[in-house]
Amino acid sequence: MQIKAICTDIDGTLLNGDRVLSQRLLQAIAKLPKDFPIILASSRMPDAMRHLQHDMGRIGEPLICYNGGFVIHDEQKQILDDVSIPLDYCEALVKIAKGTQVHVSLYQGEDWFEPLYDSWAEREAKNTRVKPTIQPSDLVLSMWKSGEKGAHKVMCMGPPEEIEFFFRNAEQQMGTDLHLYRSKDTYIEIAPKSISKASALALLLEKKYGFGMESVMAFGDNYNDIEMLEAVGMGVAVGNAREEVKAIADRLTLSNKEDGVAVIIEEVLL
Known part of the structure; x- marks a missing residue:
């Protein structure tokens, strides 16, 4: 098997x-040819x-963003795929959170909207190195309505018991069409059920590269990586x-804290 790209x-x-790229990983990537694609795939x-x-x-x-709902290629930010949550579902999700301590974040393309810059928003900004636009959710949804847009991702953060309440209600009302993923007991990430990292990667390879999924090495750790790894x-x-x-x-490596990705790159590709 000849590996021609990494998707991780x-x-x-x-x-x-420390939530950064280690020096060992950066050194391993630097040794790969510049025309060897390193494709990032994330809910980010x-x-x-x-x-x-x-x-x-x-x-x-290439960037596979929002777990596959928004796929970008090249420095001109060429959009290869764009699948969002319909506006009426976004409105229903915001409504479920009203009267609770659940903090709702709305994402659309290059934009991230927060109702207020509280501890939840601050933590996410620190982790991702991106600053949100502060705007009430109702105003964001009204703006999207005039532009016929929806959300690529809705993220809900809050106390575990409140998140559980939100999850049960959202799953009951919209679970057939939306994928609700509890990445932590205080987080829910919501995306269209029709997309995945695997489907986005297959589309990207078809449109931009001369090889298929069989030539890709992929790395992951969580449920939303299973389809891609398979x-x-x-x-x-x-x-x-x-x-x-x-x-x-197919393979197991060391943990992310032990440079597991770098270990396999060194072993298989260098």
């Missing part, structure tokens, strides 16, 4: 315990990924991955 999750996989928004491309010296390479030629689970991810992976 970010949080819990590519980033180390574009600007929360571009600073990592900059650190790797890979600005302009679909590629070599699916690698990091040591801190969920057991369900490890069970379907």
Whole structure:
């Protein structure tokens, strides 16, 4: 099998315990040919990924954002795919959160909207190195309505018991059409059910590269990485991955805190 590209999750996989790219990883990537694609695939928004491309010296390479709902290629930010949550669902999600302590973040393309800059927004800004636009959710939804837009991602943050309440209600009302993913007991990430990192990667390869999924090595740690790891030629689970991810992976490596991605790059590609 000849590996011609890497596609990797970010949080819990590519980033180390300090939530940065380690020197060992950067050195390994620097030894790969410049025409060897390093494709980032995450629930993050574009600007929360571009600073990592900059650190790797890979600005302009493909970005699979919002778990596959927004796929960008090259420095001109060419949009290859654009799948969003319909506006009426966005409105329903905001309504469920009213009267609770659940903090709702709305993402659309290059934009991130927060109702207020509280501790939840501050934490997310620190983790992703992106500053949100502060605007009430009702105004954002009204603006989207005039432009016939929806959200690429809705993220809800709050106390575990409130998040559980929100999750049950949203799942009951919209679970057939939306994917509600609890990345932590205080977080819910919501996206259209029709998209995935795997489907986005397949589309990207078809449109921009002369090879298929069988030529890709992919890395991941969580449930939203399973389809991608199953679909590629070599699916690698990091040591801190969920057991369900490890069970379907072709290879296991060390944890993200132990440079697991770098270890496999050095072993297989260098």
